[in-house]
Structures are given as C-alpha cells and as structure tokens.
Amino acid sequence: MKSQKSLKLADQQFQNISKHLKILNECGIIDFNQIGRERLCLIQPQKLIPAFLWIKQYNKLWEDRIDSFENYINQIQNKKNE
Amino acid sequence: MSDLSNRTLTIEKTFNAPIKVVWDAWTQSEHILKWWAPNGMDIKVIEHEFKVGGKWKYSMPMPDGNEFISEGIYKEIIELKKIITSADFKPMTEGVELQTYFEADGEKTKFTFSVVHPTPEYCKQQEEMGFYNGWGSAIERLETILGTLTNK
Numbered sequence: 001m002k003s004q005k006s007l008k009l010a011d012q013q014f015q016n017i018s019k020h021l022k023i024l025n026e027c028g029i030i031d032f033n034q035i036g037r038e039r040l041c042l043i044q045p046q047k048l049i050p051a052f053l054w055i056k057q058y059n060k061l062w063e064d065r066i067d068s069f070e071n072y073i074n075q076i077q078n079k080k081n082e
Numbered sequence: 083m084s085d086l087s088n089r090t091l092t093i094e095k096t097f098n099a100p101i102k103v104v105w106d107a108w109t110q111s112e113h114i115l116k117w118w119a120p121n122g123m124d125i126k127v128i129e130h131e132f133k134v135g136g137k138w139k140y141s142m143p144m145p146d147g148n149e150f151i152s153e154g155i156y157k158e159i160i161e162l163k164k165i166i167t168s169a170d171f172k173p174m175t176e177g178v179e180l181q182t183y184f185e186a187d188g189e190k191t192k193f194t195f196s197v198v199h200p201t202p203e204y205c206k207q208q209e210e211m212g213f214y215n216g217w218g219s220a221i222e223r224l225e226t227i228l229g230t231l232t233n234k
Contacts, residue, residue, distance in 0.1 A: 063093060070095060
C-alpha cells in the first residue's frame with residue numbers, strides 16, 4: 001500500500017516530532033528511508049493489524065458480557081412470569 | 083485530545099425488564115456471579131462493597147492455573163440511575179473507568195454502558211516508559227502534531 005500524500009518537514013519540525021517517530025519506528029509502524037538529503041518516512045499500516053485485532057477482541061469481551069447480562073435478566077423475567 | 087469518544091467503548095441496550103430488576107441484577111453479588119464470567123466460567127466474588135468508596139474484586143481461574151483478577155472502587159452511585167467505578171483488569175487493562183446508566187422506559191429499561199480508557203496523560207506516561215498499548219491514538223496524535231506544525 002502506497003500513500004499518495006506526502007508531507008515535507010523543515011529540520012525544526014522534524015526535531016519536534018522525532019521522538020514520536022522514533023517510537024513508531026521501534027514498533028515497526030513506520031520505516032525510514034534516506035534518499036540523499038531527504039529522509040523518507042513510510043507508514044506500514046499492516047503492522048497495526050495485531051493492535052486492531054486486540055481491540056476487536058477486547059470490545060467483543062464486553063459485548064459478550066453485556067449479552068450474558070441480558071440473557072440472565074430474561075431468565076429472571078421468565079421465571080417470574082411462569 | 084481530551085475528547086472522550088476517542089477512548090471510550092459504549093454499548094447501548096434496552097432490556098425487556100423493569101429498572102429495579104436490571105439494577106439488582108447489575109449490583110448484587112449473587113446475581114453478578116451468574117453473568118459476569120463469559121460462557122459459564124467460574125467466578126469468585128472476593129469483595130463486593132456496593133457503596134461509594136467500596137471495593138469490588140472478582141477472580142476467574144485461567145486455564146494455566148493463574149487467576150484473572152478484576153477489581154475496582156465505586157466512585158459514584160445514584161440509586162436506579164448511575165454507577166461510576168474505577169476498574170483494573172490485570173494484566174490486560176488497567177486504570178479504566180466503567181460508567182453505567184439506567185433509565186426506566188415503562189416496563190423496559192434503557193441501559194448505557196461505557197468503558198472509558200485512561201487519559202492521554204496516562205497514555206503519554208506509558209509511552210515514555212516504552213510501553214505501547216494505544217497505537218491507533220498514537221497515530222492520531224502524530225497526525226495532529228503534523229497538522230499543527232504544517233499549518234504554521
């Protein structure tokens with residue numbers, strides 16, 4: 001996947017965010033590519049997939065728990081109505 | 083980035099039961115035992131002090147023999163209306179806030195449940211410790227920073 005957008009940063013701007021970029025690079029989310037004086041920074045979106053999977057799984061846990069709560073309430077109600 | 087929607091999971095439902103039934107089932111330990119754990123897994127209620135400042139602590143055995151502990155402290159309780167509690171799910175998620183709202187709708191009950199994740203300050207702290215659990219928001223922050231820098 002290639003991003004169509006590109007952004008040029010002055011040295012100072014790059015300094016300001018270099019710490020963030022470094023962490024993202026350590027996580028494999030961005031790659032650096034030096035071309036002459038320019039340092040290209042490429043996003044690797046596929047590296048985010050595990051994070052999204054984790055979030056999905058985590059959300060599902062809560063959805064399941066609330067479903068389980070609903071089932072339980074329905075059980076109580078049915079008993080009452082018997 | 084204090085926008086709650088970026089760090090909140092919300093589930094809304096309407097239950098087919100009067101508010102008193104829903105409230106009791108949500109707040110009393112003998113009921114919680116029946117629904118808290120997924121798929122009828124075992125759960126132990128270690129502590130359950132349902133009052134502001136009171137502590138709750140549940141434990142579920144994991145297949146590897148360890149215990150999965152969920153615990154928190156009630157911050158706010160408004161009878162038949164609202165419950166706010168802190169919550170730690172060790173080792174998965176720590177420092178979240180659970181917000182539950184109840185509203186009577188005839189014989190039914192409107193229910194809104196939110197899991198609010200830690201503040202950006204907390205995330206930043208985690209980030210500085212080299213621990214990354216909010217990649218999505220990190221990207222958003224990066225975008226924001228890039229936006230402010232390039233608009234100058």
